[in-house]
Amino acid sequence: MADKAKVAIVYYSATGHSYLVAKAIEEGAKAAGAEVRLRKVHEIASPEMIASNPAWKAHVEAAKDVAEVTNADLEWADGYVFGGGARYGTLPAALKAFFEGAIALWGTGKLSNKPAAAFTGALNAHGGQETALHTIYNVMHHWGAVIVSPGFTDPSIYAAGGNPYGISYSASMEKTSVSEQTLTAARYLGGRIARYAAVLAANRDRLTAQPVGSMN
Numbered sequence: 001m002a003d004k005a006k007v008a009i010v011y012y013s014a015t016g017h018s019y020l021v022a023k024a025i026e027e028g029a030k031a032a033g034a035e036v037r038l039r040k041v042h043e044i045a046s047p048e049m050i051a052s053n054p055a056w057k058a059h060v061e062a063a064k065d066v067a068e069v070t071n072a073d074l075e076w077a078d079g080y081v082f083g084g085g086a087r088y089g090t091l092p093a094a095l096k097a098f099f100e101g102a103i104a105l106w107g108t109g110k111l112s113n114k115p116a117a118a119f120t121g122a123l124n125a126h127g128g129q130e131t132a133l134h135t136i137y138n139v140m141h142h143w144g145a146v147i148v149s150p151g152f153t154d155p156s157i158y159a160a161g162g163n164p165y166g167i168s169y170s171a172s173m174e175k176t177s178v179s180e181q182t183l184t185a186a187r188y189l190g191g192r193i194a195r196y197a198a199v200l201a202a203n204r205d206r207l208t209a210q211p212v213g214s215m216n
């Protein structure tokens, strides 16, 4: 068994909700013994756009010390969790841009065989959370990742609204907060990924990971 599973939690958050969930996932992974890199993706919105929304501007300032993710973090990790607020029922463009920038690493086969899970949220209770999770998982299929959704493997998932596909929240317009039930489920998912990452990393030599070539 690997000493400590290495887990990368990679997120995009404009107004801070997804950041709260990412932090809870980090707590859960650390409590399960993992070494964690919590990383934000590079912002692609214009300064004017950010300045037009006080909550967005405030969160950019609050998260200024969170390191930006690089491809090296993906290579380093034994397992991943990706997330961000739903955008028209899909993943945020900044997260998609990061995924596209990983194409050369994809070609080496080094992204494969690692457990991956996703989280998201939306303003509306049925505003596209499940479809947004699936757009992240689409990418994970291309990587040959091992999708480790929460399923109904813990009571915290029912308590958070019963989303078996990933952790999801309903955002508040008034303040940046996420329900305690969602944060508890997020901590559970962090622990789950850490445990899968440890098991798979310890058995990596039994899994094939061939270079898959180049698409760029």
Ligand SMILES: Cc1cc2nc3c(=O)[nH]c(=O)nc-3n(C[C@H](O)[C@H](O)[C@H](O)COP(=O)(O)O)c2cc1C
Residues within 6 Å of the ligand: 012, 013, 014, 015, 016, 017, 018, 019, 084, 085, 086, 087, 088, 089, 090, 120, 121, 122, 123, 124, 125, 126, 127, 128, 171
């Ligand atoms: C371009 C854009 C598209 C969005 N699309 C949806 C949507 O499809 N459904 C929904 O309920 N909320 C939608 N929202 C609201 C976001 O999902 C919500 O603000 C986000 O989850 C907050 O997370 P954050 O604080 O981490 O940025 C959208 C917001 C933006 C800016």
